[in-house]
Amino acid sequence: MSEAPALDPGSFRDPKGRVFSRNGEIFRAVGPLGLEGYTRARDSGLLTELEARGWLVPSREIDGGSARAAGLDGRIVLQHPRLPFIAYPYEWPFPALKDAALLQLDLILACLDRGFSLTDASAYNIQFNGHRPQFIDVLSIQPYVEGEPWFGYRQFCEQFLNPLLLTALRGIPYHAWYRGSLEGIPAIDLAPVLRLRDRLSLRLLSHVVLQARLQRQSFADPSRAGASARKVRLTQGGYKAIVMQLRDWIADLQPAGSSKTAWVDYARSNTYSGAEYAEKRTAIAAFCAKVRPRMLWDIGCNSGDFAAAALQSGAGFCVGFDADHGALEQAYARAKSGALAFVPLYQDMANPSPSQGWNERERPGVGGRKGADALLALAIIHHLAIGRNVPLPDVVRWLVSLAPQGVIEFVPKSDPTVQIMLALRQDVFDSYNEQAFVEALQGEASVVASRTSSATGRTLFTYERA
Amino acid sequence: MIRSNRAPRASRLFAPLLAALLIISMDVRPAHAYLDPGTGSILLQSTLALIAGTAVTLKLYWSKLKGLIWRRRPEQEHRADRDE
Structure with missing residues (x-):
């Protein structure tokens, strides 16, 4: 006896699609808002290429008949292989969060090269299938519009960069903080933890200290900040430069004092x-x-x-x-x-x-x-x-x-x-x-x-x- | 990807200057959490692109210069490229 499809309780934020499970199988119904972006990414060959690299969880379009039989509506229904286990970034060890961050950045670069970008940068969109991180949200890939800023930048900082920096610079494990703050660690909260000598780096000063400051300013004068933010145009070269700089930086991060803890020996x-x-x-x-x-x-x-x-x-x-x-x-x-x-x-x-x-x-x-x-x-x-x-x-x-x-x-x-x-x-x-x-x-x-x-x-x- | 550790180090020279500017102009205002803090992060991106763009350009020139100097020993360059 087949059961009715059950909506994944974690799949509600992004209106472009919904994830369902039925009889242990995983489906994604592409909604009207995600349709054009998905078909363009599919037709460009980008999705196949990312799947071949092992970066993106494979998708298979199921035909309308079997989608209806599965009780799913949506113009396009995708089926994904079921991942063996779902884990969250507050459970990943440092090198896993780091590899997930690098995958996120590599994906952005690969997408930009093909005229696409990612609508967000949620660490929850990455899962470990065995030892390899894999991106699971195919609908985050949308056509790139010339001049658009990196919309997922704040989320990338909060969910990848800032937790890694907390451990790399101050030796504080991010897990408890991250678990209590599911959206990650905001720059405003991380900045006061940094020492003066941590701040003497242009990267840290710009990505954490300056970001925290601009966020505060935006809070203080939201209408003015909003008007200025709407005018921001980022060239594709600038976009890629930011991503590449972050990639170089994160690739070098190690937990502070990562030598011996109680059980290593x-x-x-x-x-x-x-x-x-x-x-x-x-x-x-x-x-x-x-x-x-x-x-x-x-x-x-x-x-x-x-x-x-x-x-x-x-x-x-x-x-x-x-x-x-x-x-x-x-x-x-x-x-x-x-x-x-x-x-x-x-x-x-x-x-x-x-x-x-x-x-x-x-x-x-x-x-x-x-x-x-x-x-x-x-x-x-x-x-x-x-x-x-x-x-x-x-x-x-x-x-x-x-x-x-x-x-x-x-x-x-x-x-x-x-x-x-x-x-x-x-x-x-x-x-x-x-x-x-x-x-x-x-x-x-x-x-x-x-x-x-x-x-x-x-x-x-x-x-x-x- | 071409990587070199020297360019970011060179760019760190500007850090104390920027730090001084920031500290001088620092003002602490109360945070109101009703606005999406993404606004500040988007405002930052022109500055970030300038910094990162400069660093990438410097690195490019640096690797070209290195290429000229080490032209006779190409195996060195390969090793640097693989240092991921």
Whole structure:
């Protein structure tokens, strides 16, 4: 039985088209306002070219009959392949946001060369299909009008440039700020954070300090500013120069003090011996070879070593979550260099991304984006149960709810990592032990296998939900 | 794409001058969030185009000059171009 098409709750801002899903397939109905721009871009060959480069999510026009059968109106209906996972810029590690920014700028240059421009510069229009960023909003591509300013410039600054600068210049992660401010970080808010020595760069002075100042002036005298803004004519050469300058600048940005954070050295300095680590990797590989999950979630993915092992052994796609920025940067580099179907994302598992935006439905939270066939939760349980005081049965119930089967590692109190966590705290965790863990797990699923994973008493439990 | 790190560095010479001008003319006014702040960002673009255009032109001349100087060693130029 086929269902009625459901409007994507995040697809309402741009009146040029609407995104629908039906039976798991993704459609885009092109509205009257988007029709001319779309057909011109299509007929020019630009869309095919961008798709061939892997920059643009492919579109296929479906015929009127099947569109009507799908309950879709709109003169043209496109079908897009369904992306494995939707993630948001406030979850991307620094190098991912940077690559997305570079893609956005490259797209603008490619479009301008063919007589088109982009109507906006929303970071939410980019998704990671594996290690590669891809632009998903084909209707943003519209014919370029000679002299038009870069309409998406402010949005580009707020959603790409300013968050990157915050981390690159001041070492402040942008994630919490960005998650709380979905439109990004305005120049007016970023400017006061900059030091005098940051300001002694013409690029920073013009794109941040001067922009913040002009925005303030516009607020103070809106009618005059509006009249002047309507007169701004930007030559195509000037347009491209701005984009190219930003591209050069962003390509060189690195997180400030990006050396070691808590988990970067995990693989070397954790409480495992080398042999135990290799054995754990083998166990994960064996699990994935048997289950062959289409979508694997790796909670506490660190630098992605186990995710890589899982992908090599039969997992189709892996989304990794971690709260450590350094580890995530390494994981992203691993995904990119190995061309892995692996998307590492920033996530504090004790406070995961909520459903937010308009009507609290525009950007679904982690719980609203479920769909994993299998789960890895290695060396994470003590961080939630002891580090964050979440009752052990609650942690187990939540983990098991994420996927029908998986591997969860129990880390006992005797483990040196837990000992360090408890060194300065009162031990109020009487019910934190392996027996209580197993009981909680058996309450949610069947335990199909268990094996000791370290001499310190860590154990891997494989579960299967009924 | 032709890239060189020297041109932006040269353009930084103007930064203190512009900074001084800005600081002198700085006035703090209350922000009223009822206007789309895109207006200020659009107003900025003529200035940005001038700055970026100058930088691109300088870079172009710089790479031409470099091309003249290093004509006998073209492999150097290739390496610089690939430095993305």
